Amino acid sequence: MSTHIGAAPGQVADTVLLPGDPLRAQWIAQTYLRDVECYSSVRNMLGFTGTYGDRRISVQGTGMGHPSLAIYATELMADYGVRTLVRVGSCGALSERLAVRDVVLAITASTDSAMNRIRFEGFDYAPAADFGLLRTAADVARERELPIHVAGVASIDSFYSDRPELLLRLADYGVVAVDMETNMLYTLAAKFDARALTVLTVSDHIRTGEATTAQERERTFTAMAELALETVTA
Numbered sequence: 311m312s313t314h315i316g317a318a319p320g321q322v323a324d325t326v327l328l329p330g331d332p333l334r335a336q337w338i339a340q341t342y343l344r345d346v347e348c349y350s351s352v353r354n355m356l357g358f359t360g361t362y363g364d365r366r367i368s369v370q371g372t373g374m375g376h377p378s379l380a381i382y383a384t385e386l387m388a389d390y391g392v393r394t395l396v397r398v399g400s401c402g403a404l405s406e407r408l409a410v411r412d413v414v415l416a417i418t419a420s421t422d423s424a425m426n427r428i429r430f431e432g433f434d435y436a437p438a439a440d441f442g443l444l445r446t447a448a449d450v451a452r453e454r455e456l457p458i459h460v461a462g463v464a465s466i467d468s469f470y471s472d473r474p475e476l477l478l479r480l481a482d483y484g485v486v487a488v489d490m491e492t493n494m495l496y497t498l499a500a501k502f503d504a505r506a507l508t509v510l511t512v513s514d515h516i517r518t519g520e521a522t523t524a525q526e527r528e529r530t531f532t533a534m535a536e537l538a539l540e541t542v543t544a
């Protein structure tokens with residue numbers, strides 16, 4: 311096992327869905343996968359492997375924010391050989407074009423996190439989604455007649471921001487929503503020469519205050535889960 315994932319070699323599939331919420335991981339595994347095994351409950355950050363169609367897929371909670379995501383993504387790629395990572399997360403909408411429960415494919419993620427500024431000694435690195443996964447996800451969405459927004463997001467360190475006006479300025483520059491992990495996921499996937507994509511569901515709207523409940527964020531974002539599963543098995 312690795313430091314934070316209690317799986318034996320081979321228990322984690324080469325393709326992993328990554329919700330921040332470990333209970334969303336459990337819901338996805340129990341709802342969509344067959345022959346499900348829980349391979350890790352270390353720190354209650356649950357991880358499962360099962361079968362979708364004829365493919366082995368894992369679902370691993372990452373926790374919230376770049377530092378936590380970085381631990382799980384690094385161990386999945388470095389210790390378990392994971393090659394495809396698709397984040398299935400919630401986000402706060404900044405753009406007036408987005409509505410609660412809309413689905414977003416993140417092309418890139420800006421950030422206020424210092425992690426990459428330290429990594430690149432002040433240079434502004436621009437992490438990007440894997441184009442093949444992004445294109446497949448867009449194709450699958452079109453086949454399923456699922457409306458999507460394909461755009462840049464921002465991964466913000468502070469869920470409770472003291473600078474809401476800064477978030478709205480980002481919207482003026484085409485950033486449609488905020489999460490807390492995508493920038494680091496795309497960065498680390500590039501480092502390990504793996505493929506990554508973030509699929510998000512709008513859980514709340516920062517302009518209007520409309521919001522879903524914690525339970526809805528855990529177990530009702532079906533369009534996102536199905537799009538991610540169909541994309542990695544297409």
Ligand SMILES: O=P(O)(O)O[C@H]1O[C@H](CO)[C@@H](O)[C@H]1O
Pocket residue numbers: 329330331373374375398399400401469488489490491527
């Ligand atoms: O629903 P998840 O995947 O956790 O994603 C979003 O929700 C959390 C904040 O509530 C952050 O992790 C943010 O990125």
Ligand SMILES: O=c1cc[nH]c(=O)[nH]1
Pocket residue numbers: 400401402403469488489490513514516
């Ligand atoms: O990171 C997030 C996720 C959902 N809503 C937010 O406002 N921020």
